[in-house]
Amino acid sequence: MYRALLADTLPELRGRIAAAAARAGRDPGEVRVVAVTKGHPLAAVDAAVAAGLDRLGENRIGELEEKAGLVEAGTVEWHMIGRLQRRVAPRVRGLASLVHSLDSLGLAARLERMAPPGAPPLPVLVQVNVSGEATKSGFAPGELPAALEVLLDLGSLEVRGLMTMAPFTRDERTLRATFRSLRRLAEEAALRFPGYRGKELSMGMSNDYECAVEEGSTILRVGSAIFGRRP
Numbered sequence: 037m038y039r040a041l042l043a044d045t046l047p048e049l050r051g052r053i054a055a056a057a058a059r060a061g062r063d064p065g066e067v068r069v070v071a072v073t074k075g076h077p078l079a080a081v082d083a084a085v086a087a088g089l090d091r092l093g094e095n096r097i098g099e100l101e102e103k104a105g106l107v108e109a110g111t112v113e114w115h116m117i118g119r120l121q122r123r124v125a126p127r128v129r130g131l132a133s134l135v136h137s138l139d140s141l142g143l144a145a146r147l148e149r150m151a152p153p154g155a156p157p158l159p160v161l162v163q164v165n166v167s168g169e170a171t172k173s174g175f176a177p178g179e180l181p182a183a184l185e186v187l188l189d190l191g192s193l194e195v196r197g198l199m200t201m202a203p204f205t206r207d208e209r210t211l212r213a214t215f216r217s218l219r220r221l222a223e224e225a226a227l228r229f230p231g232y233r234g235k236e237l238s239m240g241m242s243n244d245y246e247c248a249v250e251e252g253s254t255i256l257r258v259g260s261a262i263f264g265r266r267p
C-alpha cells in the first residue's frame with residue numbers, strides 16, 4: 037500500500053518543490069527532504085527506502101531506535117525532529133545524523149555532559165519559536181544570540197543551522213513572515229559570529245513546504261504529503 041502511495045506522492049512533491057524553487061530562482065538541489073515516518077508502521081520505512089528516500093525523520097527517541105534498528109545500517113540517515121526529553125536525550129548520539137530540535141540550554145548542557153570522551157560532535161539545529169505560540173518549543177528570537185554564544189562553545193555539539201515550525205494555517209502571509217524571520221535570524225547570526233557555519237534552515241512541512249522553499253528552506257520535514265495521514 038505504501039509503495040503505491042509513494043509512486044503518486046513523491047513525483048508530486050518533487051514537482052512542487054522544483055516549481056517553488058524556480059519561482060524563487062533557486063536550484064532545487066539545495067533543498068533536501070526528510071521523509072517523516074513517525075506514527076507510520078515499518079512498511080512505510082520499507083517503501084521509503086525502496087523509493088530511494090535516504091533521510092527519514094522521527095519525533096520520539098523510542099520509535100527512532102526501533103525503526104533504525106530494523107533498517108540496514110547506513111541505508112538511511114535518521115533525523116530527530118521532535119522534542120527531546122532531557123533524561124533520554126543522550127541516546128540520540130550515534131543514532132541521529134541531525135537533531136533538528138535543540139530547544140533549550142538545559143538540553144544542550146545535558147548532551148554535553150553525557151558525551152562520551154572523544155565522541156564526534158553531534159550535529160544539531162537550534163529550534164526557534166518564531167511565532168511565539170505557547171504550544172511550540174524553541175528559543176524566542178530575542179534569546180537566540182545569547183543562546184548561540186553558549187552553544188557555539190560546546191565541543192560536543194556542532195550547530196548546523198536553525199529550525200522552526202510555522203503556525204498551522206493556510207494564511208500565506210503568516211507562513212511567509214515566519215520563514216522569512218528565521219532566515220533573517222540566520223543572516224544575523226552569520227554576521228555576529230564569524231566562525232559560525234550554520235547554513236541549514238529546516239523549515240517547511242506538508243502544509244507549507246512550497247512557501248518554505250520560496251523563503252530559503254534547505255531542509256523540508258514532510259510526513260503526510262508523502263505517507264498520507266498518520267494511522
Ligand SMILES: *Cc1c(COP(=O)(O)O)cnc(C)c1O
Pocket residue numbers: 072074095117118201241242243257258259260261
Ligand atoms: C510531524 C512533524 C513534521 C511533519 O508533519 P507533516 O504535517 O505530516 O508533514 C515535521 N516537523 C515536525 C517537528 C513534526 O513533528
